[in-house]
Amino acid sequence: MNAYAEIYKDELLNEVIPFWEKYSLDKDCGGFFTCLTQNGEVYDTDKFIWLQARQVWMFSTLYKSVQKKESWKEMAVSGADFLEKHGRDQKGNWYFSLNQSGRPLVQPYNIFSDCFAAMAFGKLYEIAPEERYKKISTNTFANILKRQHNPKGNYNKAVPGTRNLQNFALPMILCNLSLELEPLLGSDSVTEITDSVIDLVMNTFYDETSGLVLENVSDMGEFIDCFEGRLLNPGHAIEAMWFVMNLGIRKNDKALIEKAEKIMFQQLEHGWDDEHGGIFYFMDVKGYPTQQLEHDQKLWWVHLETLVALAKTYAYNQNPKAANWFKKVHDYTWEHFRDTKNGGEWFGYLNREGKVLLDLKGGKWKGCFHVPRALLEVWKTLKNTAI
Amino acid sequence: MNAYAEIYKDELLNEVIPFWEKYSLDKDCGGFFTCLTQNGEVYDTDKFIWLQARQVWMFSTLYKSVQKKESWKEMAVSGADFLEKHGRDQKGNWYFSLNQSGRPLVQPYNIFSDCFAAMAFGKLYEIAPEERYKKISTNTFANILKRQHNPKGNYNKAVPGTRNLQNFALPMILCNLSLELEPLLGSDSVTEITDSVIDLVMNTFYDETSGLVLENVSDMGEFIDCFEGRLLNPGHAIEAMWFVMNLGIRKNDKALIEKAEKIMFQQLEHGWDDEHGGIFYFMDVKGYPTQQLEHDQKLWWVHLETLVALAKTYAYNQNPKAANWFKKVHDYTWEHFRDTKNGGEWFGYLNREGKVLLDLKGGKWKGCFHVPRALLEVWKTLKNTAI
Numbered sequence: 001m002n003a004y005a006e007i008y009k010d011e012l013l014n015e016v017i018p019f020w021e022k023y024s025l026d027k028d029c030g031g032f033f034t035c036l037t038q039n040g041e042v043y044d045t046d047k048f049i050w051l052q053a054r055q056v057w058m059f060s061t062l063y064k065s066v067q068k069k070e071s072w073k074e075m076a077v078s079g080a081d082f083l084e085k086h087g088r089d090q091k092g093n094w095y096f097s098l099n100q101s102g103r104p105l106v107q108p109y110n111i112f113s114d115c116f117a118a119m120a121f122g123k124l125y126e127i128a129p130e131e132r133y134k135k136i137s138t139n140t141f142a143n144i145l146k147r148q149h150n151p152k153g154n155y156n157k158a159v160p161g162t163r164n165l166q167n168f169a170l171p172m173i174l175c176n177l178s179l180e181l182e183p184l185l186g187s188d189s190v191t192e193i194t195d196s197v198i199d200l201v202m203n204t205f206y207d208e209t210s211g212l213v214l215e216n217v218s219d220m221g222e223f224i225d226c227f228e229g230r231l232l233n234p235g236h237a238i239e240a241m242w243f244v245m246n247l248g249i250r251k252n253d254k255a256l257i258e259k260a261e262k263i264m265f266q267q268l269e270h271g272w273d274d275e276h277g278g279i280f281y282f283m284d285v286k287g288y289p290t291q292q293l294e295h296d297q298k299l300w301w302v303h304l305e306t307l308v309a310l311a312k313t314y315a316y317n318q319n320p321k322a323a324n325w326f327k328k329v330h331d332y333t334w335e336h337f338r339d340t341k342n343g344g345e346w347f348g349y350l351n352r353e354g355k356v357l358l359d360l361k362g363g364k365w366k367g368c369f370h371v372p373r374a375l376l377e378v379w380k381t382l383k384n385t386a387i
Numbered sequence: 388m389n390a391y392a393e394i395y396k397d398e399l400l401n402e403v404i405p406f407w408e409k410y411s412l413d414k415d416c417g418g419f420f421t422c423l424t425q426n427g428e429v430y431d432t433d434k435f436i437w438l439q440a441r442q443v444w445m446f447s448t449l450y451k452s453v454q455k456k457e458s459w460k461e462m463a464v465s466g467a468d469f470l471e472k473h474g475r476d477q478k479g480n481w482y483f484s485l486n487q488s489g490r491p492l493v494q495p496y497n498i499f500s501d502c503f504a505a506m507a508f509g510k511l512y513e514i515a516p517e518e519r520y521k522k523i524s525t526n527t528f529a530n531i532l533k534r535q536h537n538p539k540g541n542y543n544k545a546v547p548g549t550r551n552l553q554n555f556a557l558p559m560i561l562c563n564l565s566l567e568l569e570p571l572l573g574s575d576s577v578t579e580i581t582d583s584v585i586d587l588v589m590n591t592f593y594d595e596t597s598g599l600v601l602e603n604v605s606d607m608g609e610f611i612d613c614f615e616g617r618l619l620n621p622g623h624a625i626e627a628m629w630f631v632m633n634l635g636i637r638k639n640d641k642a643l644i645e646k647a648e649k650i651m652f653q654q655l656e657h658g659w660d661d662e663h664g665g666i667f668y669f670m671d672v673k674g675y676p677t678q679q680l681e682h683d684q685k686l687w688w689v690h691l692e693t694l695v696a697l698a699k700t701y702a703y704n705q706n707p708k709a710a711n712w713f714k715k716v717h718d719y720t721w722e723h724f725r726d727t728k729n730g731g732e733w734f735g736y737l738n739r740e741g742k743v744l745l746d747l748k749g750g751k752w753k754g755c756f757h758v759p760r761a762l763l764e765v766w767k768t769l770k771n772t773a774i
Contacts, residue, residue, distance in 0.1 A: 043675040046613060096544070104546040155544060157483070159491040226433055227751065288430040289747040293736060294680035296744065349680060351738065357683065360676040364614065 001314055001323055004330065005383035011338075012375035017062065019344030019361065020055065020368040025075065029101045031082035034367040038342055038359050045100035049087055051367030053094075053116035056080050058368050060123040065376070073127060080124050083117060084136065092143055109155035114144050115173050122181045138184055141177070145193075148174075164219040165228055168236060171200040175243035179250065194247050201240055202259060210285050211266040213237035227291045232283040234271030235302030238264055242309040245316065257316060264309050268325060276353050277332045279303060297357060298350040300366070303333040304374035311381040318385070346371050388701055388710055391717065392770035398725075399762035404449065406731030406748065407442065407755040412462065416488045418469035421754040425729055425746050432487035436474055438754030440481075440503035443467050445755050447510040452763070460514060467511050470504060471523065479530055496542035501531050502560050509568045525571055528564070532580075535561075551606040552615055555623060558587040562630035566637065581634050588627055589646060597672050598653040600624035614678045619670040621658025622689030625651055629696040632703065644703060651696050655712060663740050664719045666690060684744060685737040687753070690720040691761035698768040705772070733758050 023040035024032045026047075034051040035044035059076040063069060086102030087094050093108035094117045108114070121137035148170055150156060158165070174197045182190045204221040207214050215231040218224050241264035248257035271279045278298035282290045306329050314322040336354045337346040345361040345368075360366065410427035411419040413434075421438040422431035446463040450456060473489030474481050480495035481504045495501070508524035535557055537543060545552070561584045569577045591608040594601050602618040605611050628651035635644035658666045665685035669677045693716050701709040723741045724733040732748040732755075747753065 037675070043673075044612075044614060095546070099549055103549045105549050107544045107546055109544050154541060157494045157496050157542060159482070159494055162486055162490045162492050225431075227431060286430075288424070289745040289750060291751055293684060293744070297680060357680070358676040363676060364678055 001311075001326065002382050002385045002387060004311075004326075005379050008375045008379040008382070012372055012379065013066075015343050016345055016372050016375060020058075020372075021071070021075065024055065024362070024368065025078065026100065029082070030078055030085075031098075031100075031102070032079055032367070034362040035364070036345070036360065036362040038339060038347075038361055040344065040361070043360075044363075046105065046364075047082070047098045047100065047102070048364055048367070049083070049094050049096060049098070049113035050110075050116050050365070051362075051369070052079055052083055052087070053113070053120035054367055054369035056083065056120035057116065057123045058372055060120070060127050061373075061376070063127045064123065065380070076120075076124055077128060080121060080133065083120070084132075087113075087117060092139060093147075094140070107155070109152055111144060111147055111151035111170065112173065114140050114147075115170075115177055118144065119177055119180050122184050126183055134184055137181065141181060141185070144170075144174075144177075163224060163226065165216045165224065166204075166219055166221075168201070168205045168213065168215050168233075168240075171197040171205070172236060172240040172243065175201060175240060175247060179243075179246055191251075194250075198244060198247055198256070201244060202256070202263075206263060207285070211263070212270060212285060213240065213263065213267065214285065225286075230284045230286050230288060231290065232271075232285055233281070234267045234279050234283065235281065235299065235305055237267040238271075238279075238302070238309050239305035241267070242305070242312050245309070245312050249316075261313050261317075261319070261322075264313065265321070265325075268306060268329075273298075273352065278336070278350070278352075278354060279306060279329075296352040298336065298352065298354060300333075300337050300346055300348040301370035303329060303337065304370050307333060308374050308377045308381070311378045315381045315385050388698075388713065389769050389772045389774060391698075391713075392766050395762045395766040395769070399759055399766065400453075402730050403732055403759050403762060407445075407759075408458070408462065411442065411749070411755065412465065413487065416469070417465055417472075418485075418489070419466055419754070421749040422751070423732070423747065423749040425726060425734075425748055427731065427748070430747075431750075433492065433751075434469070434485045434487065434489070435751055435754070436470070436481050436483060436485070436500035437497075437503050437752070438749075438756070439466055439470055439474070440500070440507035441754055441756035443470065443507035444503065444510045445759055447507070447514050448760075448763070450514045451510070452767070463507075463511055464515060467508060467520065470507070471519075474500075474504060479526060480534075481527070494542070496539055498531060498534055498538035498557065499560065501527050501534075502557075502564055505531065506564055506567050509571050513570055521571055524568065528568060528572070531561075531564075550611060550613065552603045552611065553591075553606055553608075555588070555592045555600065555602050555620075555627075558584045558592070559623060559627040559630065562588060562627060562634060566630075566633055578638075581637075585631060585634055585643070588631060589643070589650075593650060594672070598650070599657060599672060600627065600650065600654065601672065612673075617671045617673055617675060618677065618679075619658075619672055620668070621654045621666050621670065622668070622686065622692055624654040625658075625666075625689070625696050626692035628654070629692065629699050632696070632699050636703075648700050648704075648706070648709075651700065652708065652712075655693060655716075660685075660739065665723070665737070665739075665741060666693060666716075683739040685723065685739065685741060687720075687724050687733055687735040688757035690716060690724065691757050694720060695761050695764045695768070698765045702768045702772050 031047045032055050033042045056076050056079040059072045063072040094113035095104045096106035096110045118137050118140040121133045125133040178190045178193045205213050215233050216228040241260040244260040245257050279302050281297050281299050282292040282295040284290050310322050310326040347356050348366040349358040351357045418434045419442050420429045443463045443466040446459045450459040481500035482491045483493035483497045505524050505527040508520045512520040565577045565580045592600050602620050603615040628647040631647040666689050668684050669679040669682040671677050697709050697713040734743050735753040736745040738744045
């Protein structure tokens with residue numbers, strides 16, 4: 001397995017990161033272009049807060065964990081400046097998107113903007129310890145915790161009382177975000193928050209009967225037989241399991257790590273498309289039609305996060321099952337998502353059969369994040385394995 | 388062309404309508420189940436106002452235009468009773484969805500619930516002239532006109548001022564809805580409303596440069612180079628053109644009908660998939676990647692509405708181009724969407740290659756509407772053509 005480390009490192013440093021360095025910087029207005037064609041042409045200039053923040057986090061992380069390259073730090077700072085100047089409303093909530101110059105386009109209906117902003121400024125503070133970066137990160141994090149039980153606020157369209165659902169995404173992200181912010185939040189605070197979200201993820205959203213993680217359960221933690229209640233997102237569940245493994249390692253909790261491994265394999269086996277290969281995007285736990293027309297597509301982040309989860313599992317216990325699955329998912333992912341013609345960033349969206357469906361390198365939901373983060377994680381994780 | 392009339396009539400009366408009669412009635416709570424598997428099994432019991440109302444409209448229309456069958460009227464009345472009892476909030480806005488028993492699930496963020504409710508109660512009033520049906524329809528219609536410039540109200544996530552967009556769907560639907568409600572609204576009122584929406588559809592949303600109808604333009608009517616501004620929905624545009632043809636016939640405006648025909652053909656030629664057949668769901672006017680992952684799928688309503696538009700064109704002027712396109716779209720549609728094994732209602736969602744993607748007969752967005760309405764329209768339109 002450790003032979004993979006070099007391959008992932010090489011792809012990260014010689015293909016993926018140079019693509020974003022070359023094409024994504026907006027020299028006129030600051031911030032990043034993320035809507036890039038396969039050749040790096042900017043086809044849309046809107047700035048999506050998720051992706052702006054994720055790119056700040058990515059370059060800060062590279063500076064911190066790979067090499068003290070000034071241009072990486074400058075990239076991170078330039079994105080952060082743009083976010084600091086334009087990204088929030090008067091209450092400190094992060095918009096969903098801005099136009100090229102930074103004027104707000106879409107209101108802060110989406111709390112994940114805040115999550116990625118907190119993560120970005122937190123990591124930036126580690127490499128550029130300005131008090132204001134720390135403050136932006138911790139204030140934003142406090143605001144997330146305050147909003148966590150009604151993250152959409154006034155934009156929540158559910159009528160209260162009839163069917164109160166809770167969604168998996170925020171607890172899942174908090175597993176990772178809290179750990180990311182430990183240098184700022186302190187250890188006790190992280191323990192308290194993560195114990196509560198681990199319980200949610202591993203007991204409330206994990207459904208013993210099916211052996212799968214549900215995307216939505218009732219506020220009492222029950223399965224609800226409706227479109228949202230039946231929804232599975234295998235990629236989400238698998239990604240969450242490597243977040244939980246990290247928390248298990250932090251707590252030195254062997255049982256937790258093993259439970260995360262078990263759930264990860266169950267999700268992967270259930271989500272794998274035996275006919276065409278790859279992992280489905282959405283499924284219905286009862287096998288009924290999903291609402292999502294894109295349910296059978298193969299998405300880059302699903303596969304990359306699965307590789308991270310498998311690499312972490314293997315590094316922890318050298319389970320040959322993890323090695324076998326890693327090879328299988330690696331082969332599918334590198335063969336289908338990588339752009340063998342142009343190099344650079346990878347493709348993101350394939351149809352069920354594995355053909356490129358949208359030939360963009362970046363868009364409204366795909367930026368400089370899942371590909372480089374996974375390449376970095378796999379590289380760092382596998383380079384220390386014995387074989 | 389007139390040989391098609393019988394085929395469409397037969398499919399409507401012996402396959403599609405019996406399917407909904409047999410499987411969709413909720414005998415316990417009233418209203419209709421629309422989430423039905425290919426065998427008619429109910430896989431979800433939620434009630435979506437769009438679809439409840441459309442089914443009331445459909446059975447009222449069948450009773451009015453096809454045959455005075457008591458069971459059809461009862462079906463319409465039963466759906467209307469459920470809607471009347473449970474469908475609206477205290478201000479008279481229609482919810483988006485209810486649970487099986489009628490408790491509201493999703494708030495009235497979506498004005499199309501109101502459009503289809505107005506249409507349903509208007510048509511029902513024509514076959515069951517109860518004052519309260521008329522009042523529900525006309526009050527709802529007045530409310531739509533009041534809300535038309537900000538149809539999402541508090542649920543509108545756009546920050547005002549940065550990029551004010553107007554969307555094509557409401558003016559398009561008003562072209563049809565006003566005409567549907569003429570018996571209740573009176574002729575002068577319909578003329579006034581439709582003159583204004585025809586102008587919007589044919590001048591503001593129709594883009595001379597590309598020859599295509601844009602889904603979103605600025606509040607000043609300009610093209611905006613962003614995801615929403617570049618978006619095309621060929622099925623929408625083609626459906627709108629048969630609404631406009633009906634209005635042209637009502638006004639005896641030959642130039643308007645011919646312009647609608649011209650735009651319809653431009654859309655169809657641009658939206659047709661030369662490689663696999665069928666009409667794309669979404670496209671980008673500049674050819675860039677769309678936001679919509681389902682962009683290349685083939686949807687039932689797109690093809691059925693196109694058949695209506697082509698039949699109407701042919702009936703109007705016997706243009707052989709309309710006959711040729713009708714045959715081509717007919718062959719694709721009947722071959723791919725019709726369920727040759729089980730009969731009944733048709734499939735709705737195909738992948739680009741024409742393979743069934745979701746094998747449901749009805750769902751959250753597909754009910755008893757586009758298939759039977761189009762079968763009825765084509766039958767009635769073509770049965771009087773000379774050849």
